[in-house]
Amino acid sequence: MEPVESTRVTFPTGAVHGTSRITRIVELPAGVGIITAESPFHPVDHTWPDQPGDTGTLTVGDRVLAVVDCVTGAQRIGTAETLIGSDIPVRRGDPGWLWFVVHVAEVPYPEAVAWVGATAKTQVDAERRSRLSAAHTACHLMAFALNDALAQRWRKPVPVDSLGHPDFDALAITSSVITPESSIDTYRIGKSLRKKGFIAAPGAELPGLAEATESLAARVSTQLNDWLSTDAAVRIEAEDTGLTSPRRWVCDLPAGSATVACGGTHVEHLSQLGRVSVTASLDETQTELTVTTRMY
DSSP: OOOOSOOEEOGGGTOOEEEEEEEEEEEOSSSEEEEESEEOOOOBOSSSOOSOOOOEEEEETTEEEEEEEEEEEEEETTOOOOEEGGGOOSOTTOTTEEEEEEEEEOOOHHHHGGGTTOEEEEEEOHHHHHHHHHHHHHHHHHHHHHHHHTGGGBSSOOOBOTTSSBOHHHHHEEEEEEOSSEEEEEEEOSHHHHHTTBOOSOOSSSOOHHHHHHHHHHHHHHHHHHHHTTTOBEEEEESSSBTTSOEEEEEEETTEEEEEEOOSOOOSBGGGGOOEEEEEEEOTTSOEEEEEEEEO
């Protein structure tokens, strides 16, 4: 019984459990990937793996399976092979492909393949999800605060974020890592960014970025905690329930509506983050800025 459409997902609305039919079993190097028609599990994205996949359980009959990871799968329309993670040769959402949430379980393939067509109960580790969601929300807030704090370092017009500040985050980010405790975002301060007009070197009006990282982090921390004190609501806007449907993170802050494209999970209110602290550092070549946002 083969899937005929991409997995429908419920994690954007905060769901952590559900019931759905198993549509396919994929053999993996260690265990199997279980695909269901609908899933509350968030899979790690194969092109921008910032938030890790959910863990939890999947129950078939009286068999409770540990879901040790959750990844993205894809199948080119008109073919039968399911590709997993980094083996997928196209970006998410390519219209010529079907897209799946793949629940990874350490079960022998011959045993699992008999479950195709059966109904499965899915249960996400809600505590871990909650912490990842908080860290991901903090990551987005940090980006908006960082854009604001660096606004005076641009000498040329560049695209702006939804709050009207030069979008340093979008122009310079090279990686983002979400953990249950923090987010770690890395930015490239190279020739390309400088040509766009970013000022990193010391000048008559500004200290060099290397000399300003401590004050930069302090300013961003203060802004984040000010925003958290408003307990603003957070929501995800999506066109439909498809795994690769475009989704946007939205938070109505005092300065305006902060919005950015995002496929991850998030809290519903900023008070769920508690307090945060931000640190920033430049590497020895002064071309890589790392910003770490921790919750406490």
